[in-house]
Amino acid sequence: MSVLAGKRKRQELASSLSATLSNEERVVYNIIRGRKEMGIWQGDIKRETNIPDSLMKKSIKMLLAKTLIKEVVNIQNKSKKVLMAAEFEPSKEITGGEWYTEGKLDTQLIEALSDVCMKLILRQKVSTREGILDWIRKVGTEIFPGGVSAGQVEQILKVLVLENKVQEVNSTGFGDFASVPAGEVCYRLAKKTAVGVKVGAMASFPCGVCPRINACTPDGVISPTNCQYFEKWLDF
Template sequence: MTPQKRRQPDSQTQPPALPKSERILYELIKSRKNTGIWTADMKRETGLQNIVVTKALKSLQSKNLIKDVVNVHNKSRKIFMAVEFEPSKEVSGVHDIHKCIAASRVMKVECTMQQVLEIVRALALDKEIEELKSTGTAEF
């Protein structure tokens, strides 16, 4: 049995048939790749009304085309990205964890950010730490 690999994001694939407002937002969100885009920036860049943006985002989420992620630098901001992308290190906070570990001098050797990310994932799998998913309301 061979392990399945996650399909790489392909910018050439066409999104499914979407209403105009959803298509505009989906293309904008997908263009931001792994950094995502804040809701207020979407409204400003598209010129769409608040209610239209909110409904379109809910519809895109229900169609599993986009997801919301927590930005560790500003937890109250709702950031959206296409489902095929993983959040960048700046958004996910791995860089901050790396700096904290280096400053605390807990480890005798230097660790790369990739090694820190692997340690954090292993701790989450061992249930030593708990991974929290955003509810979008800044409450956990």
């Protein structure tokens, strides 16, 4: 099912459920739904209506039970949850963006993606953002079960460049750059980083030379989950 079809189905379900709401529940629901992806504090709903506090809380509880609305953690004030219609996804102002999970900065994701970028660049000598993203989609789902976006990979690479661990260069199309079309932006380890790296352990990256790589899938007989070589490389 496409994202658009899924959203349409949720809207149809919300429409049918809203027909069963009491007057108070409908008023509260319409206010929440009207705020779309920004949501609204419970206190703000109270200020916008003349509904008694106990009845308003009961209405919110019923709307949550009917899954017409949801509670979302606001990164700007984690102690107070925002109420939002179920059909909307919270804005980046609410969630903090792709690096946040349930209102918390996902430091493990940041560290894991940084490590993978460094290891792939070392193994391949040079790599592109698309090349790193392609590897993650093929065999990196065990590390990133929720996947990562092109924007996240790009942000990590920019940080590594700022930290002088990686250099952003344009491919010449020759030598170490033979796998990248001439003129395309790619990344290689900074000289001081390469000198301090234990090449033997990190360069023994198994997936790049595995003859069964095309048959390797997350849930298949051949999988990163049961590959001892892959696990050793990740544990380095």
